[in-house]
Amino acid sequence: MTRPATALCVVLVAGQSKAAQQHTCSPSDTTRARSELAAIYATFREGFMRNAPQVWIDALTPTFSLTLFSGQVMPRTWVEDYVRTNASQFRIHTLAMTVQSLARRADTVIATVEQTSDRESTDGQGIRHRLEVGALQLETWVCTSAGWRLQGVKEDSLLYLRRDGRKS
Numbered sequence: 001m002t003r004p005a006t007a008l009c010v011v012l013v014a015g016q017s018k019a020a021q022q023h024t025c026s027p028s029d030t031t032r033a034r035s036e037l038a039a040i041y042a043t044f045r046e047g048f049m050r051n052a053p054q055v056w057i058d059a060l061t062p063t064f065s066l067t068l069f070s071g072q073v074m075p076r077t078w079v080e081d082y083v084r085t086n087a088s089q090f091r092i093h094t095l096a097m098t099v100q101s102l103a104r105r106a107d108t109v110i111a112t113v114e115q116t117s118d119r120e121s122t123d124g125q126g127i128r129h130r131l132e133v134g135a136l137q138l139e140t141w142v143c144t145s146a147g148w149r150l151q152g153v154k155e156d157s158l159l160y161l162r163r164d165g166r167k168s
Helices: 005-011 018-022 030-049 076-089
Strands: 060-067 073-075 090-105 108-122 128-144 147-163
Touching: 030 090, 030 108, 030 147, 060 076, 073 076, 076 090, 108 147
Parallel strands: 060 147
Antiparallel strands: 060 073, 090 108, 108 128, 128 147
C-alpha cells in the first residue's frame, strides 16, 4: 500500500446514487435528510463491496476536498486516484457507514459518520495482510438541483486501526 492507511478509511465513505437522482434533497428536514443520506451510503457500500468506486466519485462536488488527520487538505483529483487504486488493491470483507448525527446549515448538512471496515490486500511479496479500521468523519453534504453532493470529508477521530490483528 503506497498511501496512508488512515486515509483509506475515509475514502470508503462517499457517490451519486439512483436514490439521489430520483428524490430531491431535504436539508431543512433533519429526519428526512438522515434517511436520504442513509440510502446514499447504502449505495456507496454496494459499490465499494464490488470494488466499484465510481458511484462514490460521481457524488462529489467539483470542489470536493478531504482533510486528513494531519490537517493536510487533499484535492478531488488526489482522492479519486487514491480510491481507484485502493479498489484494485483491496478485497473488502465488511464495511459499515452509519450517520451518528446531522447538523444543518441552510442547504448544507454536516454528517458525523462512523465508518468501520475490514479488508485484505496482498503485498509485493505475495503475503496477504488484513486491515481493520474504525473512524469518525465529518462529511459536508450540499443540496443541489441534482440532489445531495458530497463537498468535503474531514477525518475527525480514529476509533481503532489494526494491521494483521495488531493495534497500530
